[in-house]
Amino acid sequence: MDYKSSGVDIEAGYKSVELMKEHVRKTMRPEVLGGLGGFSGAFSLAKIKEMEDPVLLSGTDGCGTKVKLAMIMDKHDTIGIDAVAMCVNDIACAGGEPLFFLDYIACGKNYPEKIAEIVKGVAQGCLQSDAALIGGETAEHPGLMPEDDYDLAGFAVGVCDRKEMITGENLKEGDVLVGMASSGVHSNGFSLVRKVFEMTRESLETYYEELGMTLGQALLEPTKIYVKALKSLKKAGITVKACSHITGGGFYENVPRMLVEGTHAVIEKDSYPVPPIFRLLAKKGEIAEQMMYNTFNMGLGMILAIDPAEVDGAMEAIKAAGDVPFVVGRIESGEKGVTLC
Numbered sequence: 001m002d003y004k005s006s007g008v009d010i011e012a013g014y015k016s017v018e019l020m021k022e023h024v025r026k027t028m029r030p031e032v033l034g035g036l037g038g039f040s041g042a043f044s045l046a047k048i049k050e051m052e053d054p055v056l057l058s059g060t061d062g063c064g065t066k067v068k069l070a071m072i073m074d075k076h077d078t079i080g081i082d083a084v085a086m087c088v089n090d091i092a093c094a095g096g097e098p099l100f101f102l103d104y105i106a107c108g109k110n111y112p113e114k115i116a117e118i119v120k121g122v123a124q125g126c127l128q129s130d131a132a133l134i135g136g137e138t139a140e141h142p143g144l145m146p147e148d149d150y151d152l153a154g155f156a157v158g159v160c161d162r163k164e165m166i167t168g169e170n171l172k173e174g175d176v177l178v179g180m181a182s183s184g185v186h187s188n189g190f191s192l193v194r195k196v197f198e199m200t201r202e203s204l205e206t207y208y209e210e211l212g213m214t215l216g217q218a219l220l221e222p223t224k225i226y227v228k229a230l231k232s233l234k235k236a237g238i239t240v241k242a243c244s245h246i247t248g249g250g251f252y253e254n255v256p257r258m259l260v261e262g263t264h265a266v267i268e269k270d271s272y273p274v275p276p277i278f279r280l281l282a283k284k285g286e287i288a289e290q291m292m293y294n295t296f297n298m299g300l301g302m303i304l305a306i307d308p309a310e311v312d313g314a315m316e317a318i319k320a321a322g323d324v325p326f327v328v329g330r331i332e333s334g335e336k337g338v339t340l341c
Contacts (some may be wrong), residue, residue, distance in 0.1 A: 012110040016138055019116035023123035023176060027133040031099070034274040039136030043100050043157075053162035057096035061086035061210070062153035064248075065190040069219055071148060073204055076114055078222045080121025081128070082187045083148035085223035086247070087156035088129040089302065092230040093245045095166035096158035098129050103154045108145035110138060118152060121222075129227040131156060168260050168305070175241055175305045177265060177329035178314055180229060182301035184221040184277055188248040189295045193219065196285035210276045218277045224301045224323075232321035233304075238314045242305040246297040253294070255303060255338040264334035267303075268341060272326035274299045293340055305331055 017037065024036050032040035048054045063082040070079045080103070081099075088098040103122045105115060126133045185193065197215060198202055200291055204216030211218045218319075233240055244258040255265050278299065282292050292298060306314045311327065318325040 012112050013111040014171075014227060016110060016115040019020065019112055020119040020123075022096055023116070023120045024133050027123050027126040027131070029099075029130075029132040032132045032134055033157050036135075038135075041100065041102065041326055043132065043134060048159055049217070050143070051159070051161040054159055055096075055162050055165060057091045057094050057158040057160065058156065059087040059090035059158075060153065060155040061090070062151065063187045065194060066187050066220075067150065067152055068194065069190070069216065069299075070198065071150070072199055072201055073216050073220065075216075075220060076117040078121045078145070078220060080118050080123070081125040081222035081225070082121075083152050083154040084122055084125025084129060084131070084156070085225045086187055087154050088125075088126075088131060088158070088225060088227050089245045091156055091158035092129075092227045093166065093243045093302065094160070094232050095164050095230070095234075095240070095243075096160040097231070098131040098156050098158040098227060100132045100134045100155045101126050101154055102134065103152065105138045105150055105152050106141055106145065107138065107150035108141060109147040110140050114150075118150070122154070125225060128225045131158075166240050166243045168258050168289075170259075171242045171260050171263050171305055171331060173263070173331055173333040174308060175331040176308050176310065176311045176327060177267060177331065178304045178306055178318070179272060179300035179326050179328040180226055180302045180318060181224070181272070181324035181326070182246070182275070182297045182299050183224040184275060185219060186223040186247070186297055186301060188297070190219075192285070192295055193281065194286075196281055208280065210280060226302045226323065229302075229318050229321040229323040232260075232317040233314060235319040236313055238306065238317055240304050242307065244303045245299055246302060248295075250292075250294045250296055251338055251340060252299065258303070258305065259331075261336055262333060263336060264332045265329060265338040266341065267329035267338060271328045300326075300328065303328065
């Protein structure tokens with residue numbers, strides 16, 4: 001008996017690491033100490049000393065059941081972007097700059113080429129957010145997971161000066177809500193998506209005129225990363241008073257998280273275009289409008305609260321970063337919560 005006969009292939013693990021090295025190398029920042037393969041990832045904090053009151057921010061998340069679609073379509077090179085996005089967007093939402101990321105892949109069987117494709121996507125997400133991929137783990141779970149299945153999660157650490165944290169404490173009536181366009185469903189609500197559409201290769205490869213692509217292409221579109229847009233706003237001297245990353249729970253759960261007591265968010269649903277994938281989901285699944293807004297991002301991946309005098313500058317800064325902004329509502333005085341009208 002040996003480890004391989006029990007279902008764990010150590011040699012495959014070595015090959016996976018070799019195949020992923022070229023992707024990981026592209027994400028390196030000057031602060032990274034050492035290389036891939038150590039027992040821990042090392043990152044210098046020398047630059048943080050320049051801040052008055054540095055605060056570390058962290059985020060951890062996965063891609064949910066979106067990985068099931070990647071498995072069905074046998075397309076694994078973008079799901080890693082989703083894992084990074086879910087973590088670094090949360091850090092950016094608090095005013096932080098992501099510094100580094102670590103991934104965790106659990107699989108039934110280690111297929112080195114597949115693992116390398118997953119990590120390729122993780123590395124791409126890190127490049128989009130200027131974060132270094134400084135470590136990770138690939139764990140084979142024979143007998144616990146089917147051989148072709150895997151799950152992906154990650155952990156990110158960021159930093160900001162305390163005075164630059166986005167806390168919502170100065171939010172007031174009259175502040176303007178600016179939304180940034182999402183790239184689609186992102187990484188939340190896929191358990192409902194999988195109830196609406198048949199999860200077969202044939203179904204996912206079906207072309208829909210209203211989508212302009214196949215269903216699988218629309219659903220696997222990676223989660224938008226907003227780190228550079230938030231950096232662009234900071235560079236332009238724009239103060240983001242409050243920020244909400246629209247993830248699981250949609251508008252009704254996430255928008256109130258950016259508010260302080262005595263403030264109420266009002267969002268106008270017709271102030272921006274809702275992407276066709278959401279209209280198709282609602283139609284095919286006969287999903288009520290409120291449930292759609294309570295589950296999905298409906299075309300807005302992040303919502304910011306900006307002083308009215310800075311809205312024009314904010315719109316330009318977001319566009320300069322390559323994102324698409326919309327003025328979508330306002331802050332009113334009232335009970336903490338959100339109204340969609």
